[in-house]
Structures are given as structure tokens and as C-alpha cells.
Amino acid sequence: MLKIQDIIDEIEAWAPPAIAWDRDNVGLQIGNPEEPVTGVVAALEITPDVIQEALQKKCNLIITHHPLIFQPLKNLTNKTLSGKLALSIAQNKLNLYSAHTNLDFTHGGVNFVLGRKLDLRDIGFLYQEAGSMKKISVFVPPDYVNAVTDAMTKAGAGIIGDYEACSFQLRGTGTFRPLPGSQPFSGEVGKLQHEDEVRIEMVSPAWRTNAVVTAMTNAHPYDEVAYDVYPNEAIDPKYGAGVIGSLRQEMSVEDFIAHTKKTIDTPAVRWTRGRADSIKRVAICGGSGSELLQVAIQKKADAFVTADVKYHFFHEAHGIIHLIDAGHYETEHHIVAAIVDRLQKKFQDVSCYPTTSITNPIIYS
Ligand SMILES: [Zn+2]
DSSP states (O other): OOBHHHHHHHHHHHSOGGGSOTTOOOEEEESOTTSBOOOEEEESSOOHHHHHHHHHTTOOEEEESSOSOOSOOSOOSTTSHHHHHHHHHHHTTOEEEEOOHHHHSBTTSHHHHHHHHTTEEEEEEEEOOTTOEEEEEEEEOGGGHHHHHHHHHHTTOOOBTTBOSOOEEEEEEEEEOOOTTOOOSSSOTTSOEEEEEEEEEEEEEGGGHHHHHHHHHHHOOOSSOOEEEEEEOSOOTTBOEEEEEEEEEEEEHHHHHHHHHHHTTOSOOEEEOOSOSEEEEEEEEEEEOGGGHHHHHHTTOSEEEEESOOHHHHHHHTTTSEEEEOOHHHHHTTHHHHHHHHHHHHOTTSOEEEOSSOOOOOOOO
């Protein structure tokens, strides 16, 4: 029987919680990961309607992008909106799981989905941070190279873009003198030993390093494993903030505004005019992405589509880049269908539904 945890594992293989913003609160918010799953409803955020829908559809797992519990709760009563919703979820024996900024920062996440919605080509991250990777090297006797490499791979090392199990292996000679109390795999206590060894190098996301080192030492035959963990300034191609891509065909500014409204289905956007007469390169950050405005300018985007833009950011962009505030809900809710697609493909026996309710409280008139 499929458990809540199995669904969580699938989401987290895509959007690991460790890549979330450090002040975020992602993961299982309410519930029991050991319970069997009866069905999934996904929504941008939790509302009373989403809870009712989950109950009607007999789904005991609700997945949202926006966490219900963000600030620590001082109490759990029906006096606050979040308390009321949390109580209702718990009293109805539902489970609530949220993937927030981890789903923003992952390949194929919120911004890639929005990029495809806007019909962009060659979509890549807008901003990626160096230093999120480590290089791990270890010295292994030749007969154990495959076992150690496999263990490191299974723990998450050796992924470079679309390639897995990437390693470099170089044969050489290691020396050591076992001291009293040691239990040498080869050689004798007190005698300098020359040993045929292979140096294995693999990259690892920084947040997986402990798991990789544990797996590596468990698979290694020596009682003292010689290994190094180096800082690595290479960029992890799987994670980043915002995206940038190109329209199939250049458009006039007015056509691009109309195209944005049509493709993301919104009656209005707030925007300011930039420099370019037409639009080809488009930067995107679903939700509140104003912090990436300067990056979008540096990356020579003609337009930047985001939301929650404050007045002074429009001034900063005016005459430089076409800055378009297309709405928080409108730029993010497309991820809901992507979550459902992914889960439905993996777990064909579980019913997964995108919510039918529009959780956006904002009215344009
Ligand atoms: Zn958001």
C-alpha cells in the first residue's frame, strides 16, 4: 500500500527540501507519513474549498506550493485563519504537504513551467549560485572501486546535468604504516606498506555530502578511509532562481503584453516600458521576483515577467527593461498541474487531482 511518505519521496527527488530558502518551511506540515494514501489534491495554497474538495474526492493528502504554517504557531485555535485551516485538516484526518521555494529553485519547477506556458524556447536558469557543490575524492583498493562508486552514486554523488554515475578514476600507489591498535585490511602493524589503489573523484551537491561520505565509508574495506571533501565552485546545473528563454518569434511590446495575458489567463498586468522596441529574450520569476530585476537586465532580457512588484522597482526598470507584474497566483498556479502530472505518471493507481477551485483572492475590475 502506498504511503504518504512515498508521495513525499517522489516530490523531494524533484525538489529536495535542502535547496529551499533557509527561512522557508517546507515538507509535511500536518499528518502522518506512514498513513496509506487514498488520493491527492494539489493546489497553490490551502483554502476551506480545497479542504472540502479533498474530502469530497476522498483524498487524504493535499499538496500545496505555499506553506500553511510559515511562522511558528503560538497556538492552534480557530481564532486565526491558519489555525482554523490547520485544525480543519487535522480534525478531518487529512495530511498537508508543502513544496515551496524548493519547487521554485529546481529544474522543471515553477519557473520552467511558467516559461513553457509563455511558449519560451531554450529555457535555462536566470541565476545560479556557485559553491553549492563539493568534490569528494577517496582512495580505494582496485577490487572495491565498483562497490564504492555505486554506493556514492546511490547516495546522490556523480550527477552532472543529465548524466549520472559520473566519476574519475586514476590508479596509483598509496602508502601507510599501520600503528598498534589498527586492523589493517592489508599489510602488517609497524611496517610501511605500498598498496595499489584507485583514486575516485565524484561531485556531490553540498547538502548530500554527509550521506555520500557515510555510504562511501560503509562500502570501503579499510578501517580508516582516506578521503577528501573539497569546496567546488562549479554550479549545480539542476538548481537556480528564475529562468530566461527566447520567444519563438520576436514580438512587438504590445503583442507580448497581450501574449502574456492570454497564455497565463489574466485580464490585466501592471507594467512599465523598457528600452527594446520588440521582445525576444524573456526573464521570468513566478511569485515575488523583484530581487532578480538587475540579473534580468545583466542577462540582456528584453522583458522580465514576475509579480508582487513594488512601485520603486518599476522606476528602476523604466526605460531599461520591460517589467511586467503579471500577478502572484497567475505566475505560479501552473505548477499545480505539473505536480499532478508527475505524481500520476509515477503512481498510476493513486488518483491525483489539480484543485478545481480558484484560490486567488484578488479581483480585477
Ligand atoms: Zn508564491
